[in-house]
Amino acid sequence: MDATPLTLVSYNISFAQPSFVAPNRAVRSQEAPRLIREECLRSQPDIICLQECPDASWGGTVFGPDYVSMGTQLASHVQNGHIDLLVRRELATNARRITLEHPALPLPSVAAAVTLPNGARIAVCSNHFPHTKEGATTRELMCEAIMQILSQQCDNTILIGDFNMRDAEDRKIENLVGGGWVDVWKDATGEDKKVRFTWNSRTNLYHQNGFSFTCRFDRCYVRGNELTARHFDLIGS
Secondary structure (H helix, E strand, O other), rough: OOOOOOOOOEEEOOOHHHOOOOOOOHHHHHOOOOOOOHHHHHOOEEEEEEEEEEEOHHHHHHHOOEEEEEEEOOOOOOOOOEEEEEEEEEHHHEEOOOOOOOOOOOOOEEEEEEEOOOEEEEEEEEEEEEEEEHHHHHHHHHHHHHHHHHHHHHEEEEEEEEEOOOOOHHHHHHHHHHHOOOOHHHHHHHEEEEHHHOOOOOOOOOOOOOOOOEEOOOOOEEEEOOOOOOOOOOOOO
8 A cells, every 4th residue: 555645734823813923913813824824835735624713613613624624512611612524625525523522520621533545544533631630630531532433433533632631641541442653743753852841931921911931832743554654843932
C-alpha cells in the first residue's frame, strides 16, 4: 500500500473570543472567524478538530463548503462549548461518524472513520476532556472508553485535541487498551521543547484574571501499523 500523507489541525478556539492582551479586542472579535480559518488553513489540513466552538454550526459555517462537519458534541465541563470534527470535502465522501456512548460516562468527543485514497481506513477523534489536575482519573476513563470503541472500528486510530492532561498522566494513557499509543509530539520531534507547550500564558496572558504558566495540555495519539508520525508543530501561538 502506497503511503498517503494526512495532515490534522487541532485548535481550542475558546469561543472565538480574542485574548485579553489582543489589540482592539472588539475588532479582533469580529475578525476572529476569518483569522481562525486562515490560521488553520495555513497547514493545508485534511482534517480539522475544534474545541470550544460557540455553537454547533460554527465549524461548518466558517470552514464550509471546503470541509464537512462529521457532527458536534458538547464538552462536559465547559458550558456551551462544542467539539467539532471537520473533514476535507474530497475525503468526506468516504467518511462516516462513529457513535461514542458509555453507560456511565459522558464522552466529550466526535469521531469518524475515514477511508483514505490508498484504501487505509482510519478512525479519527476530536476530544475535549475535563480540566484541573484532579480530573486525571476521569480523563483516563474517558480515554479508555473512546480507545476501546475506536479500536473495534479500525486498526488505525488517531485521538487528538485538548486533553487537559498533565505530564504525570502520560504513561497510563499510552498503555491503555493494550498500549502502543504513540504521542506524536514525542515521536515526531524527539520531545523538542520549542514546540512543547500548547498553553503559554507567559507570552499570551489570555484571561484577564489569569496567571502566567506553561503546560502541554493538548495531545495527539496514534496507533496502527499504517500510521507513522512525520511532523508536529504549533499553530495559533
